[in-house]
Amino acid sequence: MPDPHVWHPFLGALSADSFPFVEAWRDPTVSKIIAACAGGIVIIGAAVVIVLITILGKWRYLWTEWLTSLDHKKIGIMYIVFSLIMLTRALIEAVLMRLQQAVAINSPGIVSPEHFGQLFSTHGTIMIFFMAMPFIAGLINFAMPLQIGSRDVAFPFMNSVSLFLTIGGGALIMASLVFGKFSTGGWSGYPPYTELAFNSGEGPDYWIWAVTLSSAASMLTGINFAVTIYKMRAPGLTWMRLPLFTWTSFCTALLMIFAMPPLTVATLLLAADRYLGMHFFTNTAAGNMMNFVNLFWMFGHPEVYILILPSFGVYSEVVSAFSSKELYGYTSLVIATMVIALLSFTVWLHHFFTMGQSPAINASFGIATMLIGIPTGVKIYDWVWTMFLGKVRFTPPMLFSIAFMVTFVIGGMSGIILATPPLDYMVHNTLFLVAHFHNMLIPGTLYGLIAGYQFWFPKAFGFRLLEKWGWLSCFCWVVGFYLAFMPLYVLGAGGVPRREQELFDSAFRPWVAIAFTGALFLFAGLIALFIQLWVSVKGRHTNAVPVGDPWGARGLEWSVSAPPPEYNFATIPHVSRRDAFYWRKVNHGAYKPADHYQDIEMPRNSMCGIVVGVGAAAAMFGLVWHIWWLVAVNAVVTLFGGFVRAFRRNLNHTIPAATVEAHDRRWLAVANAVQPVARTHESSMANRGLACLE
Amino acid sequence: MSGVTEPELRHIGFQLAGVSREERQQVNSDVLGFWAFLMSDAVIFALLFSIYVTMLEATAGGPGGHQEFKFSSAFWETMLLLTSSFAYGMVSVSARYARKDRWVLLWLAITFGLGAGFLNMEAHDFISMFHDNAGPDRSGYLSSFFVLVGTHGSHVLSGLLWILAMGVQIAMYGLDRRTRVNLVRLGLFWHFLDIVWVVIFSVVYLHGLIR
């Protein structure tokens, strides 16, 4: 472990020992070589990307079309690209951990305890803060403004800042593969283990600052989404006419605004302990670690509802679209969503039933936890009954949704078990808990994110994703989930704790072996998604859906071209009922030109978002390594980015009415010339983005 | 009054009569978004207060509030901040009614001065506590005191920087819609900090001195 007392005014605590390549050279164990390879992949990966972009001559394109864009659609896509990269890393870590547990029964295995500690910490931190949250921000960013008939979000510049703060946090976690080590305190970072007295190195600091960047970004995103939905809906689009995905996005945004502050407080107070010698959570001088536990879970529980509600919104859209039917129980679904959001703030104590509270307190929180099961169950029944009297088409998003409904309820059962304090006393912190939350996050959150990605991809890029690879991916994800996590329920009920680098009972062997196979299937599922993307991009001309409504769906987002123009709608639609676009199609009122086109003002590009993000990330890196001059310089850079933006006067550019009209007429000509495709052929080349309505 | 029509009265300070739907939407969004941010800030302060209250006994044998707090400086800090809020109120009034921008700049400068005076007194208090071996590294209680009051202080410092920026903006661009909206948001921020201080004064100083 590097000497925590080494400090240099220019390099901070960085030294030769900080690099995994040096460590592996000095002590070539399998574990250290794996770490060096991981660091190598980061460096080589970054180099390859830079070289490729240079060779293809795409720097200017990348800068002007994507990185400096304030367009919510582009920002949404960048979020999702980023999260898919982080998903790849975190899934590799998962496979490695499953491999370790499969081979390390009464034997040390291939990774050291300290390395294993980093693996589960980065796996959890990345999956939650740098995979799921950005994926969600990406989907909502892309689809929600289109769904509410708006041209952009309320604060496009802040949107860009949030994106780059998130990417900055991701860069910090990737940097931890090259410089030094990450925390071994898990994604929850409990003190006093993460205090200086027990972990004086850079690990917990990496965790603190990466999470700080992500949570600041999420809070700003929450404000952005909430205000957008509140203030920027199209005329006539009242609350009870909103699509369910917008409703869940709104509740998610409210949760983001109010759930991130406890995390900010928890991590900053821990930083105060570590950097300024304070005593919030230390063992000595009257610190109290229980305050951290309460703060963290006051964030942590609403956080998991932030993770699930957008996917619930996706399922509502997908099940309705691919059952060719109106959603069943719209009002119930809305009420259920709001009840879930509200109740999510009342249950945080169930994460630490075993901390010694009185039975009355434990039982009250346990009952509150079970109450959330009611609206969740209502939603599932509503989706099942949406299929009733419908015409179900088994596209990949629909298959993911059905797999979700069947699998998620098992997690609901294990959740009720965990909500019962005496049962929690037995299975808390065991593999049973690990199986439960993966049961919620993979079939719940991840299947929804993948379904949403496949559902809206044609809208974003103008061509369909090939279904064959989507079905294969779905198969792998479902089989992989069951194989990887059902054995963990068994092991956890048998008393096996979580986060164990080595096991000591040969009775576990068949179970961990099955779990490892499951992990391989999960990884195959991800690879299938990438292959699907590759193959679909290559065939993008055959699979083009320019008219923009390949599924015959109901929301406003389907009423524009694919991809939509920068300003989304040539004229802002006036809405008079729920599923307005569907009814316009039924009444033959769709694909008509506007009476009158107007000039449209849209935000100009800005590089200040990147400046803020890069500056903040560099400052955090300086904080991690105690490179104080780097912190100071980049604090100034970050503030400067904000100031420049504040003083810039011409923030918008105007798109003349003639351009708008020309684009609209061109698209309408295509729409009116194309043959609508029957639902039986929607997965074929005949689908040009216009579907028959039965 | 001075010939203010009813619809104008509704948008006092913003002068939104007759503007496009998009612009009105943007102004409303700007203000609502800032309220949302303030509410999340309120949650942060509420949590810092909760931590403070749970750590009242966590003095680890060291000094507590009773030994360290001086009523007179807490009182004068409160007066400074309350008058600075009044001064900002005059900023808002002069932004709406004054004929020349320089009145706004004057009241902004007065607000700045009072706020800076507040921070100066607070810094002196902190330094004397450090000299008394009652710094934040002494005990959990003192950590929670310094972070609670210090977080408020750093917000005030940010407000001062913001006032400077506003001064420059108004001097450069005058009172157009964008600077007016920014003045409203700064006002919300400044008054919010005043409210937080009143709670700090009651929960931390008065309570600490009474015990």
Add this chain to the structure above:
Amino acid sequence: MVSALTGCSMLSRGFLAAAGPVAAQERHEFGIVVLIMLFVIGPVMLITPLMAWHYRLSNANTAFRPQWGFSWILEGLIWIPPSAIVVLLAVFLWQNTEQLDPYKPLASAEPSIEVEAVSLDWKWLFIYPSLHIATVDQLVLPTLRNIHFRLTSGTVMQSLLFPQLAGQIYAMAGMTTQLNLIVAKPGKYLGENTQFNGDGYPHQKFQVIGLSDAAFQQWVASTQSNPSVLNDSAYKTLSKKSVLPHPVSYGNVTPGLFASILRQSTGADQKGSHGHA
């Protein structure tokens, strides 16, 4: 086949193989909750794929009502039975949580045995204050008597779990938590830490040996004759980060050691007993 057989041995691990009344009652509650929940989720798992398959596009024999989206009867069935089941579960939950409060001493014919547990890196120290002995990485207990644990930590937060007996409760520095359990029959059981605390964490497991009363008295007597003393300096050595290769016993313990361990962490006895009395 062999795998399946070895796999079934998981049934003899954990609370499904309860060896004490606490674990047995938890197993009973587990069974009730699982049964009730299977009744809730079973139909969903069956109906969902059936519904999707029956109403598939290629099935021309079904009605198609694209605007059908509401039914009062269905709403009633969707909201009311789940709420009723949650109320039922809530009643069970409240009762069981009160009864299985880890701080509640269990009724036993003989008086309780006091054990003071200190979690260290990466070992567990058990002090029997009234018997003046201590063990590390081993816990010997008489059967059919209530064991009352008071726990604290000499390092970071840890969590003591006995999968077949009772569990689990956090141990935190400067505070005490409590646990009560009874060992129903003689045998060897597992005790472990479930809160990650560093490199030696997976090794922080120990054997719990349940002995009949007579055998327990014999063990106490033979331990008391052990010359090792657990005083402050021995405790300091124990506190160093290490995994012990074998369990250790002490025939004599400095009185008030547990209280002084509590005080060490805070600098003053600030928090004392944590949780309800």
